[in-house]
Amino acid sequence: MPALSVALTALPVLLGASLASAEASFHAGVASGDPAAARKHFIAAGNDFDQLLAHRHQQSPALYRNLGNARFLAGQLPQALAAFRQGLLLAPDDAVLRKNLEFARSRVEYPPGARPPANVWPKWLFANLLLGAALLAHALGWLAWTKRRHGWMWFAFALAALLAIAWGVKKVHDLRSDTFVVIAKDDVPLRRGNGDEYPTPPDAPTLARGMEARLLSRRGDWLQIRLCSGQVGWVQNRTALVEWKAEH
Amino acid sequence: MAGAYKIALRAEPQAVHVEDPITLVIRITGDGPPEHQPKRALLRLFPARMQDDFIIQPLPEKDRRLPGENAWEFAYRLQPKHERVTAIPGLKLVYYRPAFGKYVTTYASGIDIKVTPRPQVLPPPEVVAPVTAPPSFYELAPMGQAGDRRLDGLIVAAVLLLTPPLLAIGWRRWKHGNGVRVEQQKRSQAARHALRELDAVNDLETVVAVVNAYLRQRLNVPMAEPAPSELERILARGGVSKALRRRVVEFARACDALRFAGNASPNGTPSREAMQLIQALEAEPCLR
Numbered sequence: 266m267p268a269l270s271v272a273l274t275a276l277p278v279l280l281g282a283s284l285a286s287a288e289a290s291f292h293a294g295v296a297s298g299d300p301a302a303a304r305k306h307f308i309a310a311g312n313d314f315d316q317l318l319a320h321r322h323q324q325s326p327a328l329y330r331n332l333g334n335a336r337f338l339a340g341q342l343p344q345a346l347a348a349f350r351q352g353l354l355l356a357p358d359d360a361v362l363r364k365n366l367e368f369a370r371s372r373v374e375y376p377p378g379a380r381p382p383a384n385v386w387p388k389w390l391f392a393n394l395l396l397g398a399a400l401l402a403h404a405l406g407w408l409a410w411t412k413r414r415h416g417w418m419w420f421a422f423a424l425a426a427l428l429a430i431a432w433g434v435k436k437v438h439d440l441r442s443d444t445f446v447v448i449a450k451d452d453v454p455l456r457r458g459n460g461d462e463y464p465t466p467p468d469a470p471t472l473a474r475g476m477e478a479r480l481l482s483r484r485g486d487w488l489q490i491r492l493c494s495g496q497v498g499w500v501q502n503r504t505a506l507v508e509w510k511a512e513h
Numbered sequence: 514m515a516g517a518y519k520i521a522l523r524a525e526p527q528a529v530h531v532e533d534p535i536t537l538v539i540r541i542t543g544d545g546p547p548e549h550q551p552k553r554a555l556l557r558l559f560p561a562r563m564q565d566d567f568i569i570q571p572l573p574e575k576d577r578r579l580p581g582e583n584a585w586e587f588a589y590r591l592q593p594k595h596e597r598v599t600a601i602p603g604l605k606l607v608y609y610r611p612a613f614g615k616y617v618t619t620y621a622s623g624i625d626i627k628v629t630p631r632p633q634v635l636p637p638p639e640v641v642a643p644v645t646a647p648p649s650f651y652e653l654a655p656m657g658q659a660g661d662r663r664l665d666g667l668i669v670a671a672v673l674l675l676t677p678p679l680l681a682i683g684w685r686r687w688k689h690g691n692g693v694r695v696e697q698q699k700r701s702q703a704a705r706h707a708l709r710e711l712d713a714v715n716d717l718e719t720v721v722a723v724v725n726a727y728l729r730q731r732l733n734v735p736m737a738e739p740a741p742s743e744l745e746r747i748l749a750r751g752g753v754s755k756a757l758r759r760r761v762v763e764f765a766r767a768c769d770a771l772r773f774a775g776n777a778s779p780n781g782t783p784s785r786e787a788m789q790l791i792q793a794l795e796a797e798p799c800l801r
Contacts, residue, residue, distance in 0.1 A: 288653055295651050300641040327654035334650045340641070361649050368647055400673045407677035411684050 287313030291335055307339035326356035330365065337369055342475040343449040345369050347506040350445055350477075354508075373475035381477060381493040392435045399428035444480040446490050447506040448472045455498035459487035469496055472504075480507060514555060514608035516545015520621040524591075524601055528627040535591045535626065536572070537601060542584040549609075551585045558604045567601075568592040593628045600625045703730035704795050711784045711791070720783045721768050727791060741765045752799030761790055 287310045294306030314332035317323050329352025337345035349366035353359060370381070406421030453472040456463040465471075470492075478490035486502045523538040539558060541551045553576060559569060568591070575588035591601065603623040610617045707727035711720060721738075728734045728744070732751050739747065741762045748758045764786055771783075 284656065291653055300643040301638075303643075304641050325656070327656055330654045334646075334653070337646060337650055338644050340644055361654070364647070365649055368650075396670065400670070403674065404677040407681040411681045 283313050283317055287317065287331070287335075291331065294335070294338060304339050307335045308341070311335040311339055311341065311344070324355065326352040326359050326362060328352075329355065330359070330362050333362075333365060333369070337365070342369060342372055343447045343506055346373075346475055346477065347445075347447045347508070350447070351509060369475070370477075373477075374473045375476060376470035376473075379470055379476070379492055379494040392432055392439060395428055395432040395435060399425045399432055402428060445508045446478045446480045446488060446500075448474055448476040448478070448500070448504060449506050450474055450504045453500050453504045455490075455492075455496065455500060457498060459484045459489070459499045463499070466496070466498065469498055470494075472500065478505075514545065514551055514606075515549035515611055516543055516608065517610060517612070518543030518545070518551070518606060518608055518619065520558075520604060520606040520619055522601065522604065522621045522624055524624045524626065527624065528629070529593065530629050530631045531594065531596055532568070532592045532631065535593070535601070536575070537589045537591050538575075539587045539589070539604065539621070540584055541587070541606065542582065544583050545608075551587075553587055556587060558606065560602070563602060566594055566598045568594060593626070596628045596630050598626065598628045701795075703727055704791055707791055708788055711788045715782060715784045717768060717771055717783055720787050721772070724764075724787050724790070731794065741769070753794065753797055757790075757793055757797065760793070764790055 290306045290310035290313060294303045294310060297303040297306060311332060314328060314335060318328055318332065329348050333345045333348035333352065336342075336348055346366065346369050349362055349369060352362045353366065356362065373380075402421050402425035406418050406425060409415070409418035409421055451474045454465045455469040455472055456465055476492070478492050481489040481491055481497065483489070483502075484499075487499045488502055488505055488507065489497065489499050490505070491497045519542050521540045521542075523540065524535050525538075526535060529535055539556075544550075553571070553573060563569065570590040570592075572588040572590050575586075577586040578584075579586065601624045604621045605618050606621070607616055607618050609615070704727065707723050710723045714720065714723075725734075725738055728739070728747075729737075732747055734744070734747055736743070744765055745758050745762045748761060753761075764783075768783060
């Protein structure tokens with residue numbers, strides 16, 4: 266027990282120290298005039314931010330934004346993209362995160378026709394519309410109660426309950442699916458199956474670092490992904506960064 | 514192997530760094546029956562302990578047969594594993610000598626070598642291209658203001674969820690309270706109106722009419738002129754005290770008696786009595 270209390274007392278101090286160290290490294294990188302030295306500082310800052318983000322309660326859009334900035338300035342484009350996307354899961358309407366993500370995306374060399382569209386409907390929008398409709402129906406139900414329109418009141422409450430259930434189902438579905446993948450290396454072949462012996466489809470592009478895809482399934486050390494162009498194939502786990510999820 | 518042979522070693526280079534290759538050539542000279550002459554596949558020259566000091570790899574492509582010199586040369590690549598190696602140990606060749614009718618052993622002297630540690634190889638200086646990015650990449654997001662937007666969303670949802678019922682309940686309560694207040698105003702207006710009228714008249718019929726109008730408004734008496742017994746029941750239902758009920762009923766009976774006796778203008782002051790009754794009723798806790 267004393268060890269636990271000491272650990273709990275020390276944790277915020279350690280986290281604070283790590284954040285200060287990360288910020289100091291980042292500022293040193295910004296101030297440095299030598300690109301190689303700046304890169305080292307940004308890598309150190311990124312590693313510190315990563316350590317902070319390993320603690321779940323520390324996760325925040327700001328921390329992911331800082332991590333993404335440090336990774337991008339260190340030349341680690343795939344890690345930067347993954348960090349920005351991870352931050353947008355926490356704050357889908359964060360304008361700076363969106364802007365930085367778009368800029369980082371513009372640096373990825375996509376084959377013709379494979380670049381993800383810039384103005385896609387975010388996946389959280391439909392869920393939020395459902396939630397808004399449920400809250401509206403809920404408010405209308407109470408309005409009907411004040412007017413003693415009990416028929417309308419029960420109808421509105423039932424509708425609100427249905428919409429709330431639909432929202433919950435959509436959120437769970439979103440959480441379990443639509444996992445993003447960022448290719449971490451250059452010249453990654455997209456194979457037909459989960460093994461090096463499988464050929465690459467003749468029309469499949471060779472994947473460049475930073476290309477984004479959607480995770481369809483996992484099998485052993487292999488990931489089945491779908492590119493924005495619709496092509497489906499397999500890549501090795503070590504060649505890609507996969508969205509971090511709370512249940513993992 | 515059978516016949517008469519000698520063995521000698523030759524190594525090049527003899528000063529190397531750790532794991533640098535040394536080419537060792539084993540030269541066997543002599544003669545014997547053709548089917549028992551030296552062959553690489555049959556040679557077992559290296560002692561097992563040499564594996565601790567050297568990585569040994571055969572180089573069959575460099576083997577040579579020298580018929581004019583009655584010699585065979587077998588090449589090997591030796592890589593010293595550490596700098597403590599000081600020599601290639603001597604090797605022994607065991608073969609069968611038919612002239613002696615027994616196996617004999619011949620030896621080759623070892624070769625001194627010098628092994629030094631590998632020089633530290635420094636990587637070439639890294640050429641890093643400067644990264645250019647918009648200003649937002651060079652700024653750190655303030656951590657103090659950065660809360661989890663999911664938590665913000667939950668708070669907003671909780672507010673949106675709780676606000677409608679709170680507003681609805683508040684509105685209903687306010688409306689109800691307002692209704693009671695209006696009712697009270699209406700009732701106090703009825704009392705004021707009745708007292709004002711009673712102050713001006715002393716006619717029995719008018720006094721009875723005013724009192725009945727007051728009771729209708731104040732106690733929601735359904736009929737125009739309730740009988741004394743009905744009046745007592747209504748007052749009891751309204752929570753009026755028993756003594757006051759009795760006073761009201763006696764007043765009603767007295768008024769009825771005077772009216773039905775044809776004496777519509779009594780000597781007393783029914784209006785004053787009526788006013789006292791109304792004031793007493795207004796003072797009743799149940800009618801406040």
